[in-house]
Amino acid sequence: MGFLLIKRVFEGAIDYLQVMDEQGNIDQANFPKDLPDQKITDMYKYMLFARALDAKMLSLQRQGRAATYAPLIGEEATQIGSAFAFRNQDVFVPNFRQHGIFLVRNFPLDNFFVYWKGYEDGGKIPENFNGTAVCVPVGSQMPHAAGIAFALKHMNKDAAVIAYVGDGGTSEGDFYEALNFAGVWKAPLVTVIENNQWAISVPRKDQTAAQTLAQKAIAAGIKGVQVDGNDLLAVYKAVSEAIANSKNGPTLIECVTYRMSMHTTADDPTKYRTDEEVAEWQKRDPIARVKAYLVKKNLWNDELEKQIADEQLKKIDEAVEKSEQFKPDPRSMYENVYSFMPEELKDEEDAATASNFWQ
Amino acid sequence: MDTQMNMVSAINNALGTILKQDDKAIIFGEDVGRDGGVFRVTDGLQAKFGEGRVMDTPLAESGIIGTAIGMAIAGLHPLPEIQFAGFMYLGFDQLVSHAARYRMRTRSTISIPMIVRTPVSGGVRALEHHSENPEAMYAHAGGLVVVEPSGPYDAKGLLLGAAKLKDPVIFLEPTKLYRLFKEEVPEDAYELPIGKSKVVRQGSKLTIVSYGVMMPAVKNVVESKKVDAEIIDLRTINPLDDATIVESVKKTTRLLIVHEAQQSFGVGAEIAARVAEKAIYELEAPILRVAAPSLPYPDPGYERYYYPTEKKIGAAIDKVLSS
Ligand SMILES: Cc1ncc(C[n+]2csc(CCOP(=O)(O)OP(=O)(O)O)c2C)c(N)n1
Numbered sequence: 097m098g099f100l101l102i103k104r105v106f107e108g109a110i111d112y113l114q115v116m117d118e119q120g121n122i123d124q125a126n127f128p129k130d131l132p133d134q135k136i137t138d139m140y141k142y143m144l145f146a147r148a149l150d151a152k153m154l155s156l157q158r159q160g161r162a163a164t165y166a167p168l169i170g171e172e173a174t175q176i177g178s179a180f181a182f183r184n185q186d187v188f189v190p191n192f193r194q195h196g197i198f199l200v201r202n203f204p205l206d207n208f209f210v211y212w213k214g215y216e217d218g219g220k221i222p223e224n225f226n227g228t229a230v231c232v233p234v235g236s237q238m239p240h241a242a243g244i245a246f247a248l249k250h251m252n253k254d255a256a257v258i259a260y261v262g263d264g265g266t267s268e269g270d271f272y273e274a275l276n277f278a279g280v281w282k283a284p285l286v287t288v289i290e291n292n293q294w295a296i297s298v299p300r301k302d303q304t305a306a307q308t309l310a311q312k313a314i315a316a317g318i319k320g321v322q323v324d325g326n327d328l329l330a331v332y333k334a335v336s337e338a339i340a341n342s343k344n345g346p347t348l349i350e351c352v353t354y355r356m357s358m359h360t361t362a363d364d365p366t367k368y369r370t371d372e373e374v375a376e377w378q379k380r381d382p383i384a385r386v387k388a389y390l391v392k393k394n395l396w397n398d399e400l401e402k403q404i405a406d407e408q409l410k411k412i413d414e415a416v417e418k419s420e421q422f423k424p425d426p427r428s429m430y431e432n433v434y435s436f437m438p439e440e441l442k443d444e445e446d447a448a449t450a451s452n453f454w455q
Numbered sequence: 456m457d458t459q460m461n462m463v464s465a466i467n468n469a470l471g472t473i474l475k476q477d478d479k480a481i482i483f484g485e486d487v488g489r490d491g492g493v494f495r496v497t498d499g500l501q502a503k504f505g506e507g508r509v510m511d512t513p514l515a516e517s518g519i520i521g522t523a524i525g526m527a528i529a530g531l532h533p534l535p536e537i538q539f540a541g542f543m544y545l546g547f548d549q550l551v552s553h554a555a556r557y558r559m560r561t562r563s564t565i566s567i568p569m570i571v572r573t574p575v576s577g578g579v580r581a582l583e584h585h586s587e588n589p590e591a592m593y594a595h596a597g598g599l600v601v602v603e604p605s606g607p608y609d610a611k612g613l614l615l616g617a618a619k620l621k622d623p624v625i626f627l628e629p630t631k632l633y634r635l636f637k638e639e640v641p642e643d644a645y646e647l648p649i650g651k652s653k654v655v656r657q658g659s660k661l662t663i664v665s666y667g668v669m670m671p672a673v674k675n676v677v678e679s680k681k682v683d684a685e686i687i688d689l690r691t692i693n694p695l696d697d698a699t700i701v702e703s704v705k706k707t708t709r710l711l712i713v714h715e716a717q718q719s720f721g722v723g724a725e726i727a728a729r730v731a732e733k734a735i736y737e738l739e740a741p742i743l744r745v746a747a748p749s750l751p752y753p754d755p756g757y758e759r760y761y762y763p764t765e766k767k768i769g770a771a772i773d774k775v776l777s778s
């Protein structure tokens with residue numbers, strides 16, 4: 097026996113949570129406490145709604161009626177499960193792929209279409225939305241989330257922030273800085289990593305040598321957990337618990353899911369991934385397993401499914417129609433830059449209005 | 456041997472030439488490897504030169520540019536790609552605080568030979584942050600060479616010219632021109648001078664200075680209006696070749712500057728100031744600029760209102776000539 101020269105100063109571990117398996121079987125020990133059947137059915141409807149919205153956006157984009165779009169298909173459990181864990185007062189901080197959560201938070205659907213057609217007018221944040229704008233520069237929303245969480249705590253509000261970031265986004269400095277700030281401040285920040293295995297063409301394994309993304313919490317001194325991101329109930333449970341615990345500080349939740357489709361409508365995934373890989377994940381479809389569970393419990397059937405699909409499609413089509421009534425006003429570009437109108441900008445606006453350049 | 460190439464193929468060809476000529480050269484960035492870049496500019500290069508020479512990185516722009524600086528210090532010749540100029544702001548600190556200053560800080564004992572390539576420009580109906588024109592910000596830093604080609608032939612020649620420099624180069628590639636037209640481009644290596652502009656059309660009534668993405672529009676308008684204009688393509692934005700501009704203005708007595716970036720505090724302001732300093736008494740009309748409004752690039756729906764279109768260029772030409 098030699099002398100003990102080094103003592104272990106830290107030990108950490110990351111747990112993985114799954115409540116419902118691919119066949120819809122439940123691990124009763126982990127079943128979320130406050131979850132009535134009705135809520136699961138409601139969540140299931142939103143998962144269908146999100147997928148239907150996604151399909152509509154893709155078809156609009158192909159017809160040139162929408163700009164570049166990032167599909168969510170495959171990530172419904174992560175999005176809807178977490179969104180249902182929100183309380184009204186909790187603040188939602190998205191990146192650019194959480195369309196399902198915009199639905200749950202009742203973002204006006206016609207504005208959603210106006211926005212993704214390429215008009216800031218659709219980006220107006222409704223008063224009761226309680227969330228921030230779509231954020232395209234990867235990871236840069238994370239410090240905002242930490243700042244909002246600080247402010248909520250500072251103002252003694254009983255509310256948390258739920259922020260979303262991709263697997264790729266966890267490589268940005270902003271991500272680490274945000275977790276570190278939130279840790280120091282013990283701020284009520286719940287970060288959901290939507291680990292869909294790909295950052296455009298770069299696979300998860302090339303993004304970091306870390307075994308899990310959840311363990312990035314450890315260095316920030318905050319809680320970290322990994323969950324099956326295609327398991328609605330596991331996501332719901334993990335996010336609910338993190339929100340309940342947010343008074344004591346931040347949590348990082350890695351949701352392991354899969355981007356079933358292209359990165360955006362400008363991308364061709366056949367260049368960098370195999371059909372076999374996609375087929376493998378198809379078997380873990382987040383919607384199929386909830387349906388299996390609900391059908392088993394006699395809470396759902398094909399007739400209901402058809403009825404809901406028709407209702408949802410009608411809502412979507414009406415919103416698209418309404419969005420197509422939208423008429424852009426180029427002066428709005430000038431009038432939403434400052435809280436006041438600088439003289440030089442007014443001159444530019446007047447000159448442009450008086451010209452025939454906008455015809 | 457010449458081949459018809461668009462700008463994407465011309466840059467791809469130049470990058471291949473650099474990797475072949477210079478075993479210290481290394482290309483890296485987001486999606487540049489297997490995917491060949493989101494615009495396919497590095498397509499096939501990883502397959503040809505291996506993952507050690509053309510590599511995908513984690514998603515972190517400050518990391519990409521900061522490690523490039525480290526590689527340059529250690530003797531490599533890094534050619535990082537930043538996926539869009541709108542995401543290069545995350546690496547702005549590394550560029551302005553280090554790439555631009557290292558040589559001065561160490562009295563030329565350490566230089567930072569690297570080329571940071573990034574797509575710029577609007578006009579392609581892209582989402583927010585994908586239509587930026589940040590050339591003035593980099594030019595303003597001092598210490599960064601800023602180049603923006605206007606066509607396939609220039610793109611290859613300027614890239615190969617930039618590869619000979621010991622300095623950090625910001626190489627701005629206009630997405631709008633990537634596939635807009637083809638030109639005869641020699642398969643063999645050739646270099647165009649960095650820091651020199653080019654008179655691309657002789658004229659006597661008016662000088663029009665532009666660069667990069669706006670060059671085709673400027674040429675179109677001049678041809679269709681049959682104006683006796685001299686057109687200067689800057690090619691390099693910093694250092695600015697004002698001698699060529701001043702000489703031309705002395706001959707034509709009128710100056711119009713066209714760029715896609717915002718008008719206020721832009722490259723046009725610098726050109727106008729230099730001409731005012733060096734040739735104001737030769738001018739017979741006020742200097743005019745056609746540029747974007749003084750506000751951030753809007754989402755694609757408003758782009759057609761915001762854009763310095765051919766119509767706006769035409770009207771400005773009429774105005775300069777009539778005053
Ligand atoms: C700072 C920044 N760099 C690059 C990009 C271009 N880009 C858009 S999405 C993306 C990949 C993001 O991957 P991930 O964070 O995993 O999110 P996902 O798209 O998979 O949802 C990249 C590189 C960007 N938008 N912002």
Ligand SMILES: [Mg+2]
Nearest residue numbers: 262263294295
């Ligand atoms: Mg991802």
